[in-house]
Amino acid sequence: MKTAAELNFGERGTIAEIDCTHPSSRRILEFGFTPGQVIELFSKATFNDPLAILIRGSLIAIRKSEADCIKLK
Amino acid sequence: MISNAETPVITLIGPPNSGKTTIFNILSGKNFKTVNYPGSTVEYYTSRILAKYNIHAELLDSPGLISLIPDSLDEQVTINSLYHHPRLGTPQLLIATVDASQLSRHLLLPVQLLKSGFNVIIALTMNDLLQKRNIYVSIEKLKEELGCSIIQINGRTKEGIGRLIKEMNSNLEDIRNNGRQIPVPYEQIVQNESLVDTFLEIEKITNKVLEFKTEVEEINLKNANEQLKVHPSILQNNGFTTDEVTLKLDRVLLNKYWGFLIFILVMGLTFTSIFWLAQPVMDLVDEMFSELNNIVLTNFQSGWFTNLVAEGIISGVGSVLVFVPQIIILFVILGLLEDSGYLARGAMLIDKPLSKIGLNGRSFVPMLSGFACAIPAMLAARTIPNRKERLLTIFIIPLMSCSARLPVFALLIAYLVPRDKLWLGGFLLAGIYLFGVTISIIIASILNRFRQKLFKAEDTSTFILELPTYRVPKLSSVLNHTYNSSKEYLLRAGPVILVFSILLWFLVYFPNTNPQIEIEGLTQVEISQIEKSERLEHSYASSIGKFIQPVMSPLGLDWRVGVSLISAFAAREVFVSSLALTFKVTVEDEEANKNTLLNSLKNATIGNTNEKLFTTATTLGLIVFFIFALQCISTIAVSRKETGGWRIPVIQVFVFTTLAYVMALITVNGLKFLGIN
Structure with a gap:
């Protein structure tokens, strides 16, 4: 299953589920990453990490390792 | 039921970047003071509401909060104090700020607050941003859905403040007459409810309250076409599109290649400018105090007292006051960077390099504050959820060249650098800062190897941060x-x-x-x-x-x-x-x-x-x-x-x-x- 960490620049995806075994999963949900939401990879920082992801009209910086637990449809 | 004989307490609460501070400044004027949460060092502001608004109440600001379930130390303190402030008790009324253009994310906190049983008025900010895209929030429907008062506020024009005051007054009047409910800690009631459900609930609400309007008067083909194009994507994105200017700026500032270069440039410029911007003012203060010293020495009878005043007090105090201009400039520049929204980008850009040496992107702002003063910097480190990273950040903060060292460096640099080559002084100072940072990196990476022994803490490292919409910094609040x-x-x-x-x-x-x-x-x-x-x-x-x-x-x-x-x-x-x-x-x-x-x-x-x-x-x-x-x-x-x-x-x-x-x-x-x- 593809995850948010695997998106290409400008690519969109719809969230299928959040891996709730990940310790940051609650915080990720609180930032609005809930199933059904459309996200877009806006940019990556210089060393490819963290990612800037567009969700619900705002820009969220998130580490690749954490974006990895956002599973896409 | 609680009776309210004494001054009622009103707490302002909201997610970061929701316009909370703007409302606090409008209501309090400039009369606020910094106080610590009792038993801790998390700072917040408190103030009496300005007399002209005619509300007798204590207004309390609080640090930005995303949800009622704490993730870091300072969130824990904020939330505990919300339920029961050791000195002020439970606030009679909460004013929850909500950014209308981020309704679906920002409603999480007020929904949790209401479920918890708090008495809440929602201040809806940034409505103009939404209106630019022809989207309106139906206040009546939102009020009906949430069951609390909603007031639209425009932070720039102060529109809506009058209505907010009126609502606060009648709300306080109401609980004075009828008493109020005691809120139940959210963590106790949340057990059988998941975040996903709360968000689904919020999505249902936002779908109901958002209205898309078009100007009927000026229909032309081009406009109509554009709207047709815009609408489907708006709906898909839960009603929200991101600020176009922010996206354009971030294409450059967060660019994979340029981003880091610009970041280093901005930081370099910040620190060199501290030195050369302050120089003329510092010369002036310096001369003033030596003049004052001379006046005392020549005009009064010589003796121990004259000597004490001239050499002990005037020279001693003057030699330190001379550096206040530099400190002020440092605070102004840091404030402008923070207010514009760039600091959050800085944290993102530097996260990877910092994580290599056992720190976190969130260490960036505490470290940067360390250049002003180590004390607030160490307090700011409370926003780092991971204990090991927090301790390591605190450990190296003293290596950030704080403003107390500025007087010393400025004096010694001024001694080294000829007066006609002031720019050299700027470079030298930048060099000192850079050297301090380099050393702190080396020390952090060495300590990182011994972290198990030294900090005795191991929990997962995390970095999730909202990158706020860029805005022109409000000079008045920065100066304040x-x-x-x-x-x-x-x-x-x-x-x-x-x-x-x-x-x-x-x-x-x-x-x-x-x-x-x-x-x-x-x-x-x-x-x-x-x-x-x-x-x-x-x-x-x-x-x-x-x-x-x-x-x-x-x-x-x-x-x-x-x-x-x-x-x-x-x-x-x-x-x-x-x-x-x-x-x-x-x-x-x-x-x-x-x-x-x-x-x-x-x-x-x-x-x-x-x-x-x-x-x-x-x-x-x-x-x-x-x-x-x-x-x-x-x-x-x-x-x-x-x-x-x-x-x-x-x-x-x-x-x-x-x-x-x-x-x-x-x-x-x-x-x-x-x-x-």
Whole structure:
């Protein structure tokens, strides 16, 4: 299953589920990453990490390792 | 039911970047004061609501909060105080700020608050942003869905404040008459409800309350086409599109290649500008105080009291006040960067490099604040959820060159750099900052290897951060904040400096107050100078200084600098005032009317020889000493409190002081070896 960490620049995806075994999963949900939401990879920082992801009209910086637990449809 | 005989408490609460501070400033005017949450060091503002609004209540600001389930230490404190503030009790009323353009994310907190049973009024901000896209929030429907009052506020024009006040008044009146409910901690009721469900609930609400309107009057084909294109994507994105300007800017500022380069440029520019922007003002203050000193010395009868006022108080305090312009400029620039939204980007860009050495992108803002003062910086480290990263950040914060070191560096740089090459001073200062940062990176990476032993904590590292919409910084709020921070700095440092100035003056003036000397054939000026040096030669300070002379000699410095270094352990900036005190009395001025500290230092020699005391080598050695040394009692105290024990602060003092001495030793003797003197 593809995850948010695997998106290409400008690519969109719809969230299928959040891996709730990940310790940051609650915080990720609180930032609005809930199933059904459309996200877009806006940019990556210089060393490819963290990612800037567009969700619900705002820009969220998130580490690749954490974006990895956002599973896409 | 709680009865409310005393002043009601109203708390402002909301997610970061939701316009909370703007509303606080409007309601409180400039009369707020900084207070700590009892039993902790998380700072917040409190104020009486301005008299013109006619509400008798205490207004409390709180740190930005995303949800009622805490993730870091400061969130825990904020949430606990919300339910029961140890001093103020439970607030009668909460004003929850919600950014209308981020409705679906920002409604999470108010929904949790309402479920918890709080009395809430929602202040809906940034409505104009939404209206630009022809989207409107139906206040009536939202009110119906949530069951609390909603007031639209425009932070810039203050539109809606009147209605908010009216609503607050009738709300308080209502609970005065009917009593109120006691909120139940959210974590107790949330157990059988998941976040996903809450968000689904919110999505249902937002779908109901958002209305898409088009201007019917001006239909033209182009417009209609555009709207057709816009609508589907709006709906898909839950009703929200991101600010176009922000996206355009971030295409450059967060660019994979350019982003980091621009970041380094911005930081470099920030620190060089501190030096050259402040220089003219500093010259002015410096001259003012030497003039004042001269006036006192020439116009009053000579004696110990006149001497105390002129040399002890005026020179001592003046030599530190001179650096207030630099401190103010530092606060202004940091404030502008923060307010514009760039600091969050900085945190993102630097996260990867910092995580390599055991830190976090969130360490960036505390580290940056460390350049102003280590104390708020260590408190700011509370936003780092991971304990190990937080402790490591606190550990290296003293290496960030704080504003108390600015006076010392500024003096020593001014001594090294010719007056016609001020730009060089800027570069040198930037170099010092960069050196400090480099050293802190090295130390952090070394400590990171021993982290298991040192910090005894291991939990997963995390970095999720909202990148706020860019906006033109509000100069008034930045200046306001600068004024408060500078005032606080002066109030904290001022008394220490004054006390130490007087103490040092006492040590250099006594016990030999009236030295007996041959006065035959000498002019009045010569007499007073010989008197001065005689007095110092046999002073208490001299005895202390000569005791530590063996430690100072390897650094090419003498006991007078030693005394200043010891007094700097109370607070670094005291170094400058104590240099002023010991050197102005030991050195003869070639130009009597230009009685500045710099001239005194230039003419200082070692003992009775003709060898200059302050050479390029020894001055650079002193700079290096100050880069490393942890000479600040308050910092040590805060470090103990924040790390929960003496372990870390003791290691800090030991490591940094040893490093300071050894590195200064290497610098001085290395330079001498290379023939630079």
